[in-house]
Amino acid sequence: MAVMTDTDRTVARTGRPVRWSVVIDHAILIAGSLMMILPVFAVFISTSISDVEIYREGLNLSLGPHMAENFDKALFLKGGFTGEITGSSMLINSFILGIGFALGKILIGMTAAYAIVYFRLRFATFAFWIIFTTLLLPLEVRILPTYEVVQGLGLANTYTGLILPLVASATATFFFRQFFLSVPEELVEAARIDGAGPVKFFIDILVPLSRTMVAAIFIIMFVYGWNQYLWPTLITTDESLFTLVRGIKQIIQNLDGANVPEYGRALALAIIAILPPVLVVVIFQSWFVKGLVESDK
Amino acid sequence: MVHVSLESISKVYPNGVRAVQPTSFNIEKGEFIVLVGPSGCGKSTLLRMMAGLEEITEGDLSIAGRVVNDIDPAERDIAMVFQNYALYPHMTVYNNMAYGLRNRGMGKTEIDKAVKEAATMLNLTEYLERRPSQLSGGQRQRVAMGRAIVRSPSLFLFDEPLSNLDAKLRGQMRIEIKALQRRLGVTSVYVTHDQVEAMTMADRIIVLNGGRIEQIGTPAEVYHQPASTFVASFMGAPPMNLLPARYNGNGRVHLSETVHIEAPGQANYSGDIRLGVRPENVGIVGASHPDALRFDLEFVEELGAGRLLHGKVGESGLIVHIPHTDPIPSDEVYVDLPKSALLMFDPATGARL
Ligand SMILES: Nc1ncnc2c1ncn2[C@@H]1O[C@H](COP(=O)(O)OP(=O)(O)OP(=O)(O)O)[C@@H](O)[C@H]1O
Ligand SMILES: [Mg+2]
Numbered sequence: 020m021a022v023m024t025d026t027d028r029t030v031a032r033t034g035r036p037v038r039w040s041v042v043i044d045h046a047i048l049i050a051g052s053l054m055m056i057l058p059v060f061a062v063f064i065s066t067s068i069s070d071v072e073i074y075r076e077g078l079n080l081s082l083g084p085h086m087a088e089n090f091d092k093a094l095f096l097k098g099g100f101t102g103e104i105t106g107s108s109m110l111i112n113s114f115i116l117g118i119g120f121a122l123g124k125i126l127i128g129m130t131a132a133y134a135i136v137y138f139r140l141r142f143a144t145f146a147f148w149i150i151f152t153t154l155l156l157p158l159e160v161r162i163l164p165t166y167e168v169v170q171g172l173g174l175a176n177t178y179t180g181l182i183l184p185l186v187a188s189a190t191a192t193f194f195f196r197q198f199f200l201s202v203p204e205e206l207v208e209a210a211r212i213d214g215a216g217p218v219k220f221f222i223d224i225l226v227p228l229s230r231t232m233v234a235a236i237f238i239i240m241f242v243y244g245w246n247q248y249l250w251p252t253l254i255t256t257d258e259s260l261f262t263l264v265r266g267i268k269q270i271i272q273n274l275d276g277a278n279v280p281e282y283g284r285a286l287a288l289a290i291i292a293i294l295p296p297v298l299v300v301v302i303f304q305s306w307f308v309k310g311l312v313e314s315d316k
Numbered sequence: 317m318v319h320v321s322l323e324s325i326s327k328v329y330p331n332g333v334r335a336v337q338p339t340s341f342n343i344e345k346g347e348f349i350v351l352v353g354p355s356g357c358g359k360s361t362l363l364r365m366m367a368g369l370e371e372i373t374e375g376d377l378s379i380a381g382r383v384v385n386d387i388d389p390a391e392r393d394i395a396m397v398f399q400n401y402a403l404y405p406h407m408t409v410y411n412n413m414a415y416g417l418r419n420r421g422m423g424k425t426e427i428d429k430a431v432k433e434a435a436t437m438l439n440l441t442e443y444l445e446r447r448p449s450q451l452s453g454g455q456r457q458r459v460a461m462g463r464a465i466v467r468s469p470s471l472f473l474f475d476e477p478l479s480n481l482d483a484k485l486r487g488q489m490r491i492e493i494k495a496l497q498r499r500l501g502v503t504s505v506y507v508t509h510d511q512v513e514a515m516t517m518a519d520r521i522i523v524l525n526g527g528r529i530e531q532i533g534t535p536a537e538v539y540h541q542p543a544s545t546f547v548a549s550f551m552g553a554p555p556m557n558l559l560p561a562r563y564n565g566n567g568r569v570h571l572s573e574t575v576h577i578e579a580p581g582q583a584n585y586s587g588d589i590r591l592g593v594r595p596e597n598v599g600i601v602g603a604s605h606p607d608a609l610r611f612d613l614e615f616v617e618e619l620g621a622g623r624l625l626h627g628k629v630g631e632s633g634l635i636v637h638i639p640h641t642d643p644i645p646s647d648e649v650y651v652d653l654p655k656s657a658l659l660m661f662d663p664a665t666g667a668r669l
Contacts, residue, residue: 203400203402205398205399205400205402206402206404208367208369208389208396208398208402209396209398209402209403209404209463210404211368211369211388211389211390212367212369212389212390212394212395212396212416213390213415213416213419213463214390214416214419214420215390215415215419219419223415224404224406227406228405228406230406
């Protein structure tokens, strides 16, 4: 009732156009959400029906009996070219890439920003702008020379080769620099008088102060690392290093032409690949917002 | 015994600003020195040079007989309280106080004892496990004090530690800090631009102006015998009256062609002067008084404990402070500028004659 009165009053005061624009706004938003959620939902439901049915009818919106079986196959059935890899081994690789990438970024970004902000380096500003321009050169742009270098160092088909080149960009450095610049000068001075040297100050004061910032960057970077496709495709040819995003296609390729492709298993793998980034964002959402909006000072 | 000595210390910032002119003075052991002056006069710069947070451009600074120009702040045996307190936001009150001791490699039990002792002294015992963000402004101020005293340094440095507090709390903390300093007997340098704080807390006041020392003296000296018109008008609220006048070396001061009064003393000078007199030293007298001056009363400011009469003698403005027990004069008002309370200043340089 209260809502009704409210709407009525709005209508009485400002006339119809306002009401229609609200309706249209919501219609657009709802349509947009549905467009994003429905396909995922359809994929999820379709994991419950048999491969033949999917082959015949496409994605399905009615529940069938095969869901548990398909997820079990997706995670544990050996497959791939070598017949050795499973969904869960790719899941582990994806975690190694996501976490390794995020941690590497944070470590390098923080230490670089620390040097730039707190030490009287001669070319600190210059160095910062050099680092900053790497934002204009993401891995995709420099992918061939990077491949050449990594290959030359013998790092192809290693976790190091997979993670390290992705870490080299300025985003985290930039965020941490902005944050460090907002830490009051007196805090540094108080710590100096308290006998904290550069390392102690960093570990005892700066790192704990940055923790919400670290959490936010970790989330962004984890999702970014998790979703990498091009670079892992290029640098890992050994199936045991395949990540989920890159490997879904591979795992269902060992079919002889006569068989129906294992659609159910592939769809289940797709759902599994989506899940961790979504969970990370949902669980750490409040940290994420906190880190970007407020600073603990 | 001299504890801190500054010898022609000066500061030029990298951008060329000369914040402190060559400055020399000594601080006795246990003394409470207040550096006072208007904004931008170099108080903080001078203090920060003592702390070691700012490099000394020229001159020598010694603390306890040791030249410390090139010694790290942590090694100078000092403690500093900042205007915004600079507490570590992520540490509890306990850890804020203990952090410096830990870095010094002090043992756990000793740290615990020192922190508890300081906390008791500052009434912080029940807040030891809180974070700074969970404390009031006054409590944070106390924690900052606590962090300074646990280390039992040989020199306390304060940079406007009370200016973020409201007036009432400021008055209270002023007394607490002073009492604590008395009790601990630690040599202290205190920066403020509040002349009331300076007067009430200092053993000796150093008045700075434009990076130069205008005067060093006890609060009474600075108040009653200001070395310059700058000090005279900076210290005291309301400030000292400074009337334009003429002195001809004949023992009389001429306020105008016709009005002249007896000069406070002999000065080897003749020409224009500024005649200084504190508002509370001006007396209201009857018309028959030999030195009575006609005072045109313009308005009265009520202070509670007294009243300020604003008005004019001849062409120049004059403020008179009278006790609240005295009646507000009506019709014709006459004032007397007693000879003993008068000071003469050179109008060009501002120096006292
Ligand atoms: N880091 C700096 N670089 C260049 N000039 C500075 C720097 N810090 C202060 N100054 C200049 O030095 C002069 C003295 O500054 P200082 O901070 O010592 O003043 P202050 O007496 O403490 O003033 P306030 O009462 O406002 O704190 C000012 O003119 C100021 O502009
Ligand atoms: Mg200052």
